Every structure is written in structure tokens, then in C-alpha cells.
Amino acid sequence: MRIAPLPEDLIELTAAWTGERFPDGRPKVADQTLRQLANATTEQAWDVLRKHGFHRQFAGGWRQTHPGRVLVGRAVTAQFLPHRPDYDAAVVAAGAREGHLEGDRQNSWIIETLRTGDVMVCDIFGKVKDGTVIGDNLGSAIAARTGVGAVIDGGIRDLQGLSELDNANIFFRDNDPTAIADVTLAGINLPVRLGEATVLPGDVILGTPSGIMTIPPQLAETVAVAAEDIRIRDIFGKLRLSQRTYTSAQIDVGVWAPEIEADFQDWLTKR
Template sequence: MAVLALAGSVTRSVAQQISKEELVLLTPEWKGDRFADGRPKVPDAILKRMKLVTLEEAWAVLKGANFKYQYSGGWQTINPDSVLVGRALTATFMPGRPDIHRVIDKKGHEKDGRVKSQNAWPIDMLTKGDVYVVDQFDMQEDGPTIGDNLGNSIYAKTGNGIVYEGAIRDIAGLKEIGGFTSYFRSYHPSHHLNNPDGDLNTTLVAINHPTRIGKATVMPGDVVLGRDGGVIFIPPHLAEKVVKTSEIVRLRDMFGHQRLREQKYTPGQIDNRWSDEIEKDFSQWLNAHLNELPVPKEQIQEYLKTRTW
């Protein structure tokens, strides 16, 4: 019943962000801090550590937790060798419909204090560390709502790029924004049309509601991890587990590879379940290299204390 009520609220709220109560209701497993609007606020420290996580490591954790539809591939990219990490702020567009568009415009301008055209409204809400995640139904000609002007605004607010289910424009200008690591479906030199009394092709129906990107379901506050041509959306309550699992795998791989180069162990010994002797050697190796490893010292000490592997 709650989901049905939420679906109906998209129409009732006419392009407003989801209410705090609804967002808390839909993210019950998140127990940490939230933004004032209820969006989960995964700590900056976790986001920083997430930059070293691979898509495979994140996918494995999510699959193990029965989250099967969080990955989306087949993207074009800006800064393909960089990693995109941040908290999702979502927006959903639909094919333009004049009657709905007029109502949303009127309410947004007169009651909600919004300015400019609808494509700018979600961007005005962005904060540092956000990733703007947009379902624009893969529209291409006359579809792009983001070019180099809004791209510069997005980057200034967030320090991040975008995940955009649609076409962008001004791609040369967007590439000039140094850290604008972004994922988009296509490029088209045209621009969107938003005149309900004339040419109209997109209408913004929801801000910070659940949305769909490719075959993935995205919630506001999900941690976005984009790298190597793909994007995965990590539920906030699983973000720390993803990071910790990745770090354990990374450390074990480093140790295993070093010992193989030294020919101390055979590939069969490293590829299979480690013996007590190898596990003890691994613990000693961690202690000996605390300040040299690509994992925070405090986390390694925690791992050594808990010894859950």
C-alpha cells in the first residue's frame, strides 16, 4: 500500500522532491545521518574509500544481499579513466505534455519559489558530493537538457559529473571541465524545447523520487560508483560493507601476489582456501606494512582485531 501511495504522490507533488516521511519510509535500513529532506547521507569518508572499489566487488556484495538490479552499462563517458563517486540526487523526465507542463510550471514558480525552466530545478538543489542522476527516457534529437552551462553549474555545486539516461550537448565544452566525470547515452547538438504553448518535448515529473536508469532502480542517496564504462548504484546501508569487502580483497590480493612472486607459496595454495600458516603469515604481513598499504591504517587494525576472514 505504501508503494502504491508513493506512486500516486508523483502526480500529486508535481515535480517536487519526495517528502521526508516518504523517503525515510523507503530507506528503513539506513540508520545513519540524513539530509534535511530525508535523503540518506553516506559519510564522506566512505565515499573517499569507495573510489578504489571495482564494479565486480560492489556487484558481488549487492548480489549477495539480493539486490540484483543496481548495475547499468553501455554508456558513453567523459573522463573515462576517472572514477565517479557520490550520493545520488534523482530527476525523472517524461515526454512533454502541455497540460501537465503548465501545471508544474505554475506551481513551481508561484508556490515553490522555483526559477528558470524545469531542467534547472533539480540542479539548484545539488550539494557537494552529489551526483545528478537523470532519467530522460533516452531522448536524443531536441532532447538534451544539459550542455556546458549547466555542466559548469553542476560541477561547481557537486565537484562531480552526471549519470544521464539521454543525450547531452556541448560535449566539447563539457570535456573542458576537468573533473566532470560523466556517463550519458548519446550526444546531439540540438537542445530541449520546453514551451507548452509551442515546441515541447520534455516535462519534469519528479525530483528525488525512485527512478530507473537502464535496468537499475535508483533511490535518492544511493552511492553512485561509475568506472570502466559502467555504473552501479549502491544502497546506502550497504555502502560500508562494499568498501570493507573491497579492502579485504585488495589486501589479500596484494599479499598473495607478492608471495607468488617470491615463490613462497604455489598458485594452488593461494587460489584455494588458505591454510592456518598462510593466514598467520598474512596477519604478520599486514602488521609489517600498516603505513604502506592502500587502506586506512585504522581499518587494517580493525580487520586484525576482528579477524573475520
């Protein structure tokens, strides 16, 4: 068994992506696309993904260490399972073969794999008490390595300290003073679950005040371009509504009438 899959396994898992990859096989969505996605809303991304047949990419109901701050980055996934002694022994042995020290906590194994622009995505089955994947020490390591943050479907501790990290936003279910216990790391860069969403390594994570959107890498640029178009159209639509040029029924439709579209294109050119 392995803790992290081989590069060829990740390439097969994410075969829909044909662009650049990290040495471990994860898709590497361009930095420029990530910057563009930072301006996208949950609803804009949801609309594009739905049109491409991806109907279960949203997970809501989070707390954040920095409410209101948008989180965008490439997913490094990890899954924990309830502790079982014989399975844990097998994981420890596999971890040793892959260079992880037996004395290190398994949650730190994930952090050591992170790169700039990554988002650590942990599925710990919603566990909060004894399910606190990070505190402010490991949070500081995540901030230093990624400059982005993490999404933890479970708990954190040291919320006050984590809230003081200026270069990382952590999405989590709840906080608790206990330390992580009675769980075993099932693997790194596996398919994991966040609510109703399946997350693959290399997915783009878009975290907003609404929740988490998991964007397949092959659709990240499409979402970024469409979101920008929607944003500009929203500006125009609200302007014309405030001027009472058109009715709400005329603006709030899927496709504008030809005369409104022409007005928009003229406004866009002059803008």
C-alpha cells in the same frame, strides 16, 4: 502534486538507512565512506551487494567526459517523461508552488537542489536527440555545486566544453547538438531506473571505467570496508603468484586454505 517529495516521504522511502540525513530527508552517507569507496572497483562492490541480496545494482554501456576518472557521490535523482501538454501544465504549476520559476527550463530545477558531494542522476529514458539534459553551461553549474558530476541516461551537448571541466565527470549515453525538447520533468528525488538498476535518492553512485554501481546507503560502509580488504588480498595474491609460492587454483578461490590465510596475516602485519 509535488515536484520533490516532502522530507517524511523520503525518510519512509529510504527507511533502511538509520544514519544522518539532509534537511530534505535524503540519506547522508559520511564523507569518509565516500573517500574510501573511491578506491573500490565495480566488481568488489558488486560482490558485496550480491551477498546482501541486491542483484540489480549495475548499469553499463556509458560514455564519460573524463574516461578513467572514478565518480563517487550521493544521488539526487530526477526523471523525465515524453511531453504531454496537460501534464506539463500541472508540473509547471507544481513547480511554481515549490519556488521554481516558470521561465526556467525544468532541467535547471534539478541543478538548483544539488549540494557538495552530490551526483545528479537523470532518467530521460535513453533519449539523445532532443534529450540533451545538460551542455557546458549547466555542466559548469553542476561542477560548481557538487564537485563530482552526473549520470544521465540520455544525451548531452557541448561535449568539448564539458570535457574541459576539471572538477566533474559526466556519464552519459551519447552526445548531440540539439537542445532538450519535448520532455517534462516527472519529479526530483524519486526512484528512477538506470538500465536494470533502480536508484533511490541518497544511494551512493560509484562510477568506474566498467560502469555505474548504485550502492544502497545502508551498505555503503560495508562495501567500503570489504573493498579495501579485497584490494589488499589482491596485492598479496598477485605477489605470491609472481613468486610462484602458490598456484592460481590455490589463490583464485573464495576462501584460502588455512596456511595461505596465515601467510597473508603475517605478511599484512609486517607490511
